[in-house]
Amino acid sequence: MDPISTARHIFKQYYPRNHLMLASALSAGLVLVAMLAPEESAHGDRLRSEINGLVGNIDELRATSGISGERSATQQIMENVAKAAHEAALQNAERAFVTQVTVRQGDTLSSLFSQVGLSAQSLSRVINSSDESTVLNRLFPGNKLSFYVPEPGQLKRLEVFTSPLEGFVFTLNESRYDVEPIIRTPEIVQVVREGRIADSLFLAGQRAEIPANVIMSMADVFGGVIDFLLDPRQGDEFSIIYEEKYLDGQFVGTGQILAAQFINQGREHAAVRYETSAGEAGFFSPDGESMTKAFLKNPLDVFRISSNFNPNRMHPILNTIRAHRGTDYAAPTGTPVRATADGTVTWAARNGSYGKLIVIEHQGSFETKYAHLNDYASGIKKGSRVRQGEIIGYVGATGGATGPHLHYEFLVGGVHKDPRTIVDQLPLAIALDDTEMVRFRKHSQEILRQLTKNRPDSRLLSYNSYPISTQQL
Numbered sequence: 374m375d376p377i378s379t380a381r382h383i384f385k386q387y388y389p390r391n392h393l394m395l396a397s398a399l400s401a402g403l404v405l406v407a408m409l410a411p412e413e414s415a416h417g418d419r420l421r422s423e424i425n426g427l428v429g430n431i432d433e434l435r436a437t438s439g440i441s442g443e444r445s446a447t448q449q450i451m452e453n454v455a456k457a458a459h460e461a462a463l464q465n466a467e468r469a470f471v472t473q474v475t476v477r478q479g480d481t482l483s484s485l486f487s488q489v490g491l492s493a494q495s496l497s498r499v500i501n502s503s504d505e506s507t508v509l510n511r512l513f514p515g516n517k518l519s520f521y522v523p524e525p526g527q528l529k530r531l532e533v534f535t536s537p538l539e540g541f542v543f544t545l546n547e548s549r550y551d552v553e554p555i556i557r558t559p560e561i562v563q564v565v566r567e568g569r570i571a572d573s574l575f576l577a578g579q580r581a582e583i584p585a586n587v588i589m590s591m592a593d594v595f596g597g598v599i600d601f602l603l604d605p606r607q608g609d610e611f612s613i614i615y616e617e618k619y620l621d622g623q624f625v626g627t628g629q630i631l632a633a634q635f636i637n638q639g640r641e642h643a644a645v646r647y648e649t650s651a652g653e654a655g656f657f658s659p660d661g662e663s664m665t666k667a668f669l670k671n672p673l674d675v676f677r678i679s680s681n682f683n684p685n686r687m688h689p690i691l692n693t694i695r696a697h698r699g700t701d702y703a704a705p706t707g708t709p710v711r712a713t714a715d716g717t718v719t720w721a722a723r724n725g726s727y728g729k730l731i732v733i734e735h736q737g738s739f740e741t742k743y744a745h746l747n748d749y750a751s752g753i754k755k756g757s758r759v760r761q762g763e764i765i766g767y768v769g770a771t772g773g774a775t776g777p778h779l780h781y782e783f784l785v786g787g788v789h790k791d792p793r794t795i796v797d798q799l800p801l802a803i804a805l806d807d808t809e810m811v812r813f814r815k816h817s818q819e820i821l822r823q824l825t826k827n828r829p830d831s832r833l834l835s836y837n838s839y840p841i842s843t844q845q846l
């Protein structure tokens with residue numbers, strides 16, 4: 374078939390009442406524009422502008438080509454218009470067979486599948502298609518599923534969104550499903566907010582319209598210098614720059630804190646997030662010192678120390694000297710226990726009087742042990758990689774414990790150290806060398822200027838005028 378007949382054929386098939394209007398490429402373009410006009414989808418918009426472009430080209434083509442040229446140019450445009458019409462028709466047709474489902478409390482996979490008229494057999498084919506299918510076993514209320522079922526009982530494509538930004542697409546390929554991740558990139562917007570404390574940090578955050586999770590992260594960032602339970606006073610002020618994520622103009626969540634300033638009882642503290650050229654990221658004071666310690670001081674948030682590290686402890690029953698090689702933290706059963714630094718789990722099982730024990734190996738021949746656990750956090754097993762602050766288990770009284778507590782040990786090169794004092798003697802998480810310092814200064818200069826734009830007298834600005842140390846030479 375020649376292109377015009379093809380276009381006519383396709384057009385007739387999808388828009389039978391309009392085929393007579395295919396008198397010329399121009400009118401076909403106009404008809405399509407008219408038909409797409411009420412369509413508000415992004416696809417419709419794209420197609421509309423494409424067709425507008427084609428129509429706009431006609432005059433130009435006519436002007437630049439001879440009579441025979443006009444004919445072939447028109448044919449070319451016809452082909453393109455027909456192709457676009459075909460694509461649009463397919464998309465519209467496809468949309469009619471897509472069902473969107475939002476997971477609700479109490480839903481099961483089979484109830485979701487039967488909602489859209491799919492059988493248990495169809496479900497098991499999806500589930501058994503690959504290892505990634507296990508994502509279907511971890512759905513939560515609010516997750517969105519999109520089923521494309523062009524013929525009754527025939528699931529051609531399934532999109533599963535576990536968050537607005539992430540998901541998986543299962544596509545039928547002969548008798549099995551191919552699985553591919555979907556990652557949507559949000560638009561990132563930087564937000565600057567300021568607050569003043571009248572009562573509590575959280576209420577101040579609320580008044581400044583800063584989400585609670587961002588305020589909590591800010592409290593974490595300054596955790597080493599300000600005690601947010603005791604130190605904040607009425608009149609303390611803070612400013613913060615953080616990221617907000619948007620998808621198709623809709624707010625989908627917050628991102629990183631980029632910088633923050635806290636004026637506590639007249640003293641100015643500031644933190645700048647910085648990523649080294651090696652890809653290590655953390656918060657730094659304006660003079661380039663890491664605000665993150667290599668190890669957390671305590672593996673629990675809420676506790677009472679019931680027994681300190683003591684190499685000469687007299688055993689209460691045996692009345693002999695028996696070293697206590699760790700710190701005991703008394704806390705209720707089930708209290709979350711955190712990894713005090715990044716590392717690899719080398720043991721997560723029962724071990725004699727330690728009971729349920731986790732051992733983590735850290736970079737630089739450090740090792741930490743967490744004993745008498747009631748349970749391990751899900752996914753924690755030998756070989757697991759853990760991050761500082763990640764919950765690894767829960768307080769218990771397993772093994773030789775008389776009551777619920779965490780027995781925590783800290784070893785350096787295989788030698789037991791006092792966990793409570795060693796932390797302050799260890800190096801900071803990330804140290805910036807001279808080259809990094811130059812890079813850091815450049816980065817922090819701009820962000821501190823934004824952070825203090827309403828405080829031209831801020832001491833923070835002076836960091837930028839410091840001459841960079843002569844050591845760089």
Ligand SMILES: [Zn+2]
Binds near residue numbers: 781
């Ligand atoms: Zn102990």
